Amino acid sequence: MDIHALQQIVHTTRDARRKQTIPKFSPADRDQLIHKYHPDYRASAYRPIRFGPNKGDRTVVELATLLEGDSPMQDDQDLAPHYSTDVLVIGGGGAGCAAALHAHGAGSKVMLATKLRLGDSNSVMAQGGMQISVAPEDSPVTHFIDTLKGGHMQNDHALLKVMVEDGPAIAKWLIELGVLFDRQADGNLHVKKGGGSSKPRLLTCSDYTGLEIMRVLKDEVINQKIQLLEFCAAVELLSDEEGRCSGAVFKDLDNQRHVVVAAKAVILATGGIGRLHIQGFPTSNHYGATGDGLCLSYRIGAKLAHVDTFQYHPSGAVYPEQLIGALVTEGIRSEGGHLVNAKGERFVNELDTRDVVSSSIIRECEEGRGIRTMSGRVGVWLDTPLLDAEHGPGTVEKHFPAMMMQFERFGIDISKDPVLIYPTLHYQNGGVRIDTNSESDVKNLFVAGEASGGLHGRNRLMGNSLLDLMVFGKRSGLTAAARAASMKQAKLTLKHLQQFRTEAKKHGNPSGVISPMILPAYTRKVG
Amino acid sequence: MALDTTDTQNIIDQPEVLKPRMVTIEIAGKKVEVPEGITVIKAMWYAGQEVVRGVGCLGGFCGACATYYRTKDDPKVRTCLACQTAVQDGMSFTMMPPFPARKATYDIQALQDPKQDLFNLYPETPLCRNCNACTEACPQQIDVREGVWKAVFGDFKSVSEMFMDCVMCGMCTPVCIADIAPNLVALYVSRAQGAHFTEKPVGLDSRIKEIQDGRFNEEWNKILKMNDQELAEHCATVK
Numbered sequence: 123m124d125i126h127a128l129q130q131i132v133h134t135t136r137d138a139r140r141k142q143t144i145p146k147f148s149p150a151d152r153d154q155l156i157h158k159y160h161p162d163y164r165a166s167a168y169r170p171i172r173f174g175p176n177k178g179d180r181t182v183v184e185l186a187t188l189l190e191g192d193s194p195m196q197d198d199q200d201l202a203p204h205y206s207t208d209v210l211v212i213g214g215g216g217a218g219c220a221a222a223l224h225a226h227g228a229g230s231k232v233m234l235a236t237k238l239r240l241g242d243s244n245s246v247m248a249q250g251g252m253q254i255s256v257a258p259e260d261s262p263v264t265h266f267i268d269t270l271k272g273g274h275m276q277n278d279h280a281l282l283k284v285m286v287e288d289g290p291a292i293a294k295w296l297i298e299l300g301v302l303f304d305r306q307a308d309g310n311l312h313v314k315k316g317g318g319s320s321k322p323r324l325l326t327c328s329d330y331t332g333l334e335i336m337r338v339l340k341d342e343v344i345n346q347k348i349q350l351l352e353f354c355a356a357v358e359l360l361s362d363e364e365g366r367c368s369g370a371v372f373k374d375l376d377n378q379r380h381v382v383v384a385a386k387a388v389i390l391a392t393g394g395i396g397r398l399h400i401q402g403f404p405t406s407n408h409y410g411a412t413g414d415g416l417c418l419s420y421r422i423g424a425k426l427a428h429v430d431t432f433q434y435h436p437s438g439a440v441y442p443e444q445l446i447g448a449l450v451t452e453g454i455r456s457e458g459g460h461l462v463n464a465k466g467e468r469f470v471n472e473l474d475t476r477d478v479v480s481s482s483i484i485r486e487c488e489e490g491r492g493i494r495t496m497s498g499r500v501g502v503w504l505d506t507p508l509l510d511a512e513h514g515p516g517t518v519e520k521h522f523p524a525m526m527m528q529f530e531r532f533g534i535d536i537s538k539d540p541v542l543i544y545p546t547l548h549y550q551n552g553g554v555r556i557d558t559n560s561e562s563d564v565k566n567l568f569v570a571g572e573a574s575g576g577l578h579g580r581n582r583l584m585g586n587s588l589l590d591l592m593v594f595g596k597r598s599g600l601t602a603a604a605r606a607a608s609m610k611q612a613k614l615t616l617k618h619l620q621q622f623r624t625e626a627k628k629h630g631n632p633s634g635v636i637s638p639m640i641l642p643a644y645t646r647k648v649g
Numbered sequence: 650m651a652l653d654t655t656d657t658q659n660i661i662d663q664p665e666v667l668k669p670r671m672v673t674i675e676i677a678g679k680k681v682e683v684p685e686g687i688t689v690i691k692a693m694w695y696a697g698q699e700v701v702r703g704v705g706c707l708g709g710f711c712g713a714c715a716t717y718y719r720t721k722d723d724p725k726v727r728t729c730l731a732c733q734t735a736v737q738d739g740m741s742f743t744m745m746p747p748f749p750a751r752k753a754t755y756d757i758q759a760l761q762d763p764k765q766d767l768f769n770l771y772p773e774t775p776l777c778r779n780c781n782a783c784t785e786a787c788p789q790q791i792d793v794r795e796g797v798w799k800a801v802f803g804d805f806k807s808v809s810e811m812f813m814d815c816v817m818c819g820m821c822t823p824v825c826i827a828d829i830a831p832n833l834v835a836l837y838v839s840r841a842q843g844a845h846f847t848e849k850p851v852g853l854d855s856r857i858k859e860i861q862d863g864r865f866n867e868e869w870n871k872i873l874k875m876n877d878q879e880l881a882e883h884c885a886t887v888k
Contacts, residue, residue: 123658123659123660123661123662124661124662125661125662128659128661149885238701238704238705238713239705239711239713241711242705242706242711242713243706243711244706246705246706246710246711247706247708247710247711255856256850256852256853256856257852258852261865261868262860262865263865263868263869263872264887266872267872267883267884267887268887270880270884271884271887275877275880275881275884279873283869283873287860290853290856290857290860291857291860293853294853294854294857297843297844297847297849297850297853298758298844299757299758299840299843299844300757300839300840300841300842300843300844301843302809302813302839302842302843302847305847305848305850309848309849309850309851310850310851310852310853311850311852311853320887320888327813328813330710330813330814332710333710333816334813337815337817337836337839338840338843340817341752341836341840342757344752344754345754345755345756345757347754353701353702375701376701406708408705408706408707408708408711409704409705409706409707441661443663443666443686443687444686444687444688444733444735448708448709449708464659492659493659493660493661494659494660494661495660495661495663495666496660496661496662496663496664496666496667497663497666523813523814524709524710524814527709527789527790527814528708528709528733531733531734532735542661641701644691644694645694645697645698645699645700646694646695646696646697647697
């Protein structure tokens, strides 16, 4: 059928749906739903990791294979450093920039290396906002509770407490750097309500929150003259005789040469895994989201936390083809947008947590109440025109300019027509286990942002990622700088790699895979 | 499970997906055949190119894939973001190389007179000759030329609002005959607006002070002492 004919049911049922309230699931119903429909519970997609710090733990096959993968390093790799620095930051997204700026501010010599350009990251795409409890009726404790509920009570309490308590100071830092958060008429920060939150707590810069923060942080990194190493992908970490991290080896993607960097402390801020397309899912992630930091940390001996759980954002575009996997911000649902199946019915409280909403969408589609595309995809409607009906004409355009433009380019006006959506691989809930100073099990190896794990439990709440990046970017930067100031450069060896290879040999590495992946293989090989 | 029968009827017509029409396009001067309607980036991958420089977020936010293109028989060279634009028959495109624009460096907090400092940091800004090429080059539909003049006249607030959509692709820069880098000017102006000309949020400062003064300590102590069961029960009371 013509898409407009299929969309009719959304228009005709709109007024009736506006009168409806859909209760949230009880904890028991929610667990049952998630166990039945959430991709984290698709057993066939999982296998145990065969060796290393997380031996026996289950994770998705795609990730297990990369974690067990071999290093591209030769045994006789020349480790004479091309650069020496106090603090080496790997990754140029939000966490990397925040870490570099704080370490630099604390007096360290800092180098920031990234495999693409400074700022190329998921951070730049964050649209929904940043959760910080600034409203008078809100508190860090309530933020803690909401996050814990969202994370199925599995969050690391110590990490979570520092995140919610450091939040307001982070907002102040960003404002002083010139970030333009949306304001109320009285000059206070405007807060929006996010999915799974009991209080309005999202700070926003229209639907460009991540972009605005990243424009400013990138500019500041350049203004502070922090040394940059762009288009250089980390391919192995270095350790001293006692297993402490002492630097990294990079592959320069322009000339394929290895670059060795000696560092007193290393901060990994390499982001997530969307581009592994786990379980065949499309992704909202950037080009470089291939889980490199997980492989590097794993080989040097750092334990990972919650590596079996991933976030499938409820609203990834399914139509048009060009936008498959692209995110339709949760902000639309925060402002009242309904999810509607092919029969014109709502089927979930749209502001429930992401895992619940995604599971419900998958249920609707598996039970035949989805809308199919001819490329074999399926989805449900997100009623975007409802926002204009509810809050007045022009609301969608005013509040979601980025979304409007993205769809307009393909001839779709989301203020007039609903959007077809299905869950898209969005976030790695777990990652390298860290303490409250952002340090991993491996001494002098810090991990910040999406690459780290424990904070979000088994499901991250909307708006907590941007805050995570800033808080643990800052903590890692400050701790690494203090550490570096108190020590000499350690030796550069690949001793950890010898151990890893010995263990790998015992278990075999039949895939022959070399990791990290660096970039996904999208180039068509046959023509 | 009971499948709804409506499912088989709810299929969006997309004949182009079932049998993609092949079109001829030119990538940096070389003719290739690709399926119609895929994005410019995907067309490059389809043609067998390894792309490292020129791909970033793939979501239209990072500006890495700034591209010049022309459609069949049209002399007008246009700009786009390669991840957000579909190819069509006869299209010809090439990616914009990194352009060596000069970025001024500054300590945003230490500025004494940001509106005047604009002319020290970017002295070329008032030399705009109103050709409007920057506005025409902007893939985000920002009225760049207007923004440059608003910056010159000190209307920093308007500039910061107009450039909230700016993805820093820099396509406004190579076209400027006065060597202005409008995106960098706007970035400076927006940061100055945020750091110097926006009201300080009083509520934020009080919250920071409350945390420092330990206003929530009692509540923390209560919660952090709970066992899993108690904590779960407490969480259930927060709606």
